[in-house]
Amino acid sequence: MNHIQELIENQRTFFIHGNTTDFEYRKESLLKLRKMLKENETEIYYALKQDLNKSKHEAFVTELGFLYSEIDFTLKNLKTWMTPEKVPSPLSHKGSKSYIMKEPYGVVLVISPWNYPLHLALAPAIAALSAGNCVIIKPSEHAIATSQLLRALIQDTFDPSLIDVVEGGVETTEALLKERFDYIFFTGSANVGKIVMRAASEHLTPITLELGGKSPAIIDSDANVNLAAKRITWAKFTNAGQTCVAPDYLYVHDDVKFKFMKALVKQIKALFGKHPLYNEDYTKIINEKHFNRLVNFIDQEKVIHGGGFAPDTRLIEPTVMDKVTWDDPIMQEEIFGPLLPVLSFSNIEDALYTIKRQEKPLALYYFGENEKIQQQVIEFISFGGGAINDAVYHLGNPFLPFGGVGQSGMGAYHGQYGFDTFTHQKGILKQTTKFDFPFRYPGSKLNTSVV
Numbered sequence: 001m002n003h004i005q006e007l008i009e010n011q012r013t014f015f016i017h018g019n020t021t022d023f024e025y026r027k028e029s030l031l032k033l034r035k036m037l038k039e040n041e042t043e044i045y046y047a048l049k050q051d052l053n054k055s056k057h058e059a060f061v062t063e064l065g066f067l068y069s070e071i072d073f074t075l076k077n078l079k080t081w082m083t084p085e086k087v088p089s090p091l092s093h094k095g096s097k098s099y100i101m102k103e104p105y106g107v108v109l110v111i112s113p114w115n116y117p118l119h120l121a122l123a124p125a126i127a128a129l130s131a132g133n134c135v136i137i138k139p140s141e142h143a144i145a146t147s148q149l150l151r152a153l154i155q156d157t158f159d160p161s162l163i164d165v166v167e168g169g170v171e172t173t174e175a176l177l178k179e180r181f182d183y184i185f186f187t188g189s190a191n192v193g194k195i196v197m198r199a200a201s202e203h204l205t206p207i208t209l210e211l212g213g214k215s216p217a218i219i220d221s222d223a224n225v226n227l228a229a230k231r232i233t234w235a236k237f238t239n240a241g242q243t244c245v246a247p248d249y250l251y252v253h254d255d256v257k258f259k260f261m262k263a264l265v266k267q268i269k270a271l272f273g274k275h276p277l278y279n280e281d282y283t284k285i286i287n288e289k290h291f292n293r294l295v296n297f298i299d300q301e302k303v304i305h306g307g308g309f310a311p312d313t314r315l316i317e318p319t320v321m322d323k324v325t326w327d328d329p330i331m332q333e334e335i336f337g338p339l340l341p342v343l344s345f346s347n348i349e350d351a352l353y354t355i356k357r358q359e360k361p362l363a364l365y366y367f368g369e370n371e372k373i374q375q376q377v378i379e380f381i382s383f384g385g386g387a388i389n390d391a392v393y394h395l396g397n398p399f400l401p402f403g404g405v406g407q408s409g410m411g412a413y414h415g416q417y418g419f420d421t422f423t424h425q426k427g428i429l430k431q432t433t434k435f436d437f438p439f440r441y442p443g444s445k446l447n448t449s450v451v
């Protein structure tokens with residue numbers, strides 16, 4: 001037995017013995033996790049700075065703060081979520097009671113990416129633990145400082161039979177995927193998502209795939225242009241655009257384009273400074289491969305703001321490119337960096353049909369005041385989730401499911417959606433023995449009004 005097999009076997013034994021099912025035990029684990037994060041904030045900020053040059057403020061808002069909220073929200077609601085749900089029984093089942101039990105799957109695998117290396121490894125783990133599962137986390141090998149710290153902290157805090165971290169790259173993930181898990185939760189690219197899905201099918205393991213895609217932001221003629229520019233600037237350039245739900249490209253109405261672009265440039269300068277390459281708090285690109293991929297997308301003739309980059313620090317300025325067409329290289333794949341292409345439209349319906357012809361995005365944002373058109377946009381286009389007059393902010397609401405559709409993923413989490421994802425809903429009929437309706441048995445006279 002190798003280390004991975006041994007770890008899974010130990011977790012399975014731990015799970016089978018019912019150690020994780022008790023409410024108090026789950027609560028204790030979540031409190032332990034919260035304490036672990038709280039007591040090691042300095043180390044966490046340092047690791048995120050090393051991996052991505054994240055500022056303390058950004059690291060708190062997008063990583064630690066999110067995890068604290070998710071833990072607190074779960075602790076507040078866990079008992080209710082765990083309680084068996086009573087449901088009605090039809091007349092044909094008279095005398096019986098029906099309810100849905102909330103059963104953990106068992107041993108789950110969480111595979112996470114590098115862009116929010118703490119948040120995206122632990123948020124699914126919080127949901128899995130709250131649902132009473134054992135967890136193995138495989139963090140991304142590209143955010144190495146955070147991955148190493150996460151392993152050390154988890155191993156210092158928890159019994160590995162409940163939760164452990166296995167570090168490594170493709171080979172490690174492949175070795176993990178050969179084994180049998182009871183649930184796999186993957187966050188990453190669509191290509192690797194396919195590999196995970198194929199491997200899961202070998203064992204008939206249920207999965208969630210949190211993927212990406214090209215998420216549009218539409219700015220209509222009646223939008224509050226200044227506020228739209230401010231919110232889009234934050235949503236796009238936080239983490240240097242390395243956010244799965246960042247607006248990938250903008251679709252701006254011709255009537256407000258000039259005003260909006262002016263506001264956008266003003267906001268970029270206000271939030272990231274006139275010289276972002278010298279801004280100590282500006283996030284860097286994760287590695288050279290991604291840096292070169294992004295730099296190749298920059299078409300200097302179309303750049304109206306930014307366009308500069310520094311290979312030694314792997315920083316790329318917040319860059320806006322105008323007059324972009326669907327044939328440009330930047331429109332052929334998810335950007336995942338601080339480059340913002342702008343397309344324009346004069347008729348909202350044309351824009352909507354164009355977007356609808358693309359793969360279903362993870363997010364869509366509409367900026368405009370007309371409620372009828374707002375409704376039309378969100379009904380007409382299929383996307384994972386999104387916002388009207390805002391961007392990215394929807395993922396901080398634990399009452400909303402977070403997940404993709406089509407090529408942007410399957411399944412959802414956050415709040416109760418996370419608990420439900422890692423929970424098997426077991427339907428139970430508790431039958432009376434006081435009487436027995438005869439009509440189901442052969443030879444009985446069927447009373448169709450009862451059936």
Ligand code: NAD
Nearest residue numbers: 112113114139140169170173188189192210211212213244
């Ligand atoms: P990735 O798919 O390259 O890697 C994700 C994980 O899979 C990592 O842990 C990695 O080690 C592993 N992996 C990579 N190649 C593998 C292979 N051949 N076989 C098995 N495992 C492999 O993704 P990434 O570059 O880390 O992250 C960027 C992508 O993730 C983007 O597409 C982005 O949109 C998406 N993303 C989605 C969400 C979401 O919540 N939907 C969040 C963040 C990122």
